[in-house]
Amino acid sequence: MSQASFSTRERILGVAEALFARHGFAGASLRQVTAGAKVNLAAVNYHFGSKEGLIEEVFRRRLDELNRERLAALAALAARSDITLEAVLDAFIRPALQQSLQAHGGGAFVRVLARAYAEHDERLRRFLSENYGHVLREFAIVFLRLLPNLDKDELYWRLDIIAGAVTYAMADFGIIKRRSAISEDAHRRQAVTHLIAFAAAGLRA
Template sequence: MNSPHFSTKERILGAAEELFARHGFAGASLRELTATAKVNLAAVNYHFGSKDNLVNEVFRRRLDELSAHRLDALQQVLAKPQPTLEDILSAFIHPALLLSLDKSGGATFVRVLARAYAEHNERLRKFLSENYGHVLKEFAAAFSIQLPHLDKEELYWRIDIIAGALTYAMADFGVIKRRAAMSEKIHRERAAEHLIRFAAAGLRAD
């Protein structure tokens, strides 16, 4: 990720993704980050303005595409005659599954996503809400039709918890490396199916 044929900005983004996944946002220092990226310490502030904004850009680089995939999948699901809760959840999870299987940092980014859920950083939540809140809003609306017995507050609470647990479960925080990439893909796909069923049960509960 710090190969010389990447630009300074790209090397910083790559190192940031890696170190944010490993140490969290506050835990990753700009000194270790810039050393990993093989750039000068001041390069982060020069190219991104601040560490906070670097965090934003790490998310933007991946979330624009992930959100688009999720909304596409949701639109296809809602076009069906009788969409199920599992269909909607699949539209939410499957794009993240694809991202986690991506070879160039996608899996690392899913771990960063899980960090974002765990660290209840107010500033970051505001950024994500302002830029990608409409995605969760559309999914919440789709869920709401399937779950008329839940009021808005209760639904949002459940989506928040479930989305966090789903993301965490997909994030693969374990220390042990898996053996074969092929077996990993199969495992993740099956895990995603189980996650969908678990989340559907959690949403359907009275």
């Protein structure tokens, strides 16, 4: 794979991610993507086979990294003996924050992820469930150890709510607009602090 090819692939993925976040999968056209990436229209079908292939690659690129970081944070935690609920939640939420703060179009993918939750497409749902569901199960094991009085079904209910709330908050899709005085990054950092406290209280209830 030549350097030029790599550059074309990456530019397409970056622009596609941003446009999917802004206009949705059906709402963003390949012509918008290729124009934004300054590549030929046919490049998408050449490199990704189809539009859906492009969509899946946008997810895979970020989710692989996100899942790896979350599991690594969880594994680092397991080595310690004094695990707290907040620490586990931090291991789950913080990687998403870190990723959203990345240099180029950081927050874009979190918004794409929020859209994916809203999509009902079976193929996309299955793809996400295989990745995200696995991480959630790993975390559930640790949560169950920390919360012995919580039965499994009840925990899954609450984790489900937390996952939705995290995605929602990270995507900054709230109704209450953030104060323009603080930056988007500071906004996200605050959100993580609040989410952890909120989720911990909810799990302990």
